[in-house]
Amino acid sequence: MPGTALNYTVAQIIRGPVNVFLDVASPAAGAELTIDSTDNIHTPDATANPSAVALGLFTGGMEVRIGQTFEHAEADQLTSAYRSAISADEVVLSPRGALQFGGGATRFTNTAKLLQGVTASTPTGKRKLTGGGLTTVTYRTVLAIWAQAEDPTKYEYILLYRAFNDAGLAFTLSRKTDASSDLAFRGFADSSRTAGDQIYQWVFKT
Secondary structure: OOOOOOOOOHHHOOOOOEEEEEOOOOOOOOOOOOEEOHHHOOEEOOOOOOOOEEOOOEOOOEEEEEEEEEEEEOOOOOOOOOEEEEEEEEEEEEEOOEOOOOOOHHHHHHHHHHOOOEEEEOOOOOOEEEEOOOOOOOOEEEEEEEEEOOEEEEEEEEEEEEEEEOOOOOOOOOOOOOOOEOOOEEEOOOOOOOOOOOOEEEEEOO
């Protein structure tokens, strides 16, 4: 009898680079983002996503973590759990070595979006962030999008509907290297959406 095909397809292995955008428009139930693919550069359509901003360059790509924690029911008479249930979802997008934050006009705006409990202002001839004493968390949409290796005219993306960077900023100022900081955008449930579609969507263009 015949064996099972191995189906090795190297072209289907995921690889970057990836671009990250903040504050895209959250699609309605059953819908996906509108993406512009001019010159095979995949970005959120500016008309459909007027508030979207690119996060900039990274030195180390981006780590993706999608998983769950489980509750296992056990009985004294059994040597293994007899029932399991999902107790929590975890979805985290972690750009490594984010480079573009600081005082430039766009970068200043992005820096404020990477931090919690801060207030941004623009005194005459200056840009200023102040922080400390606030307790409210601001959530935002986060999009990671990249070209498919087997067909760069097509894209793949992961969108977090409700997230924030819970890693803050941590960078070193040095004469020898540019300042960079690892980030971690953690997804949280949007209870206004249907169960099963409350944290993220992962879309492959076909």
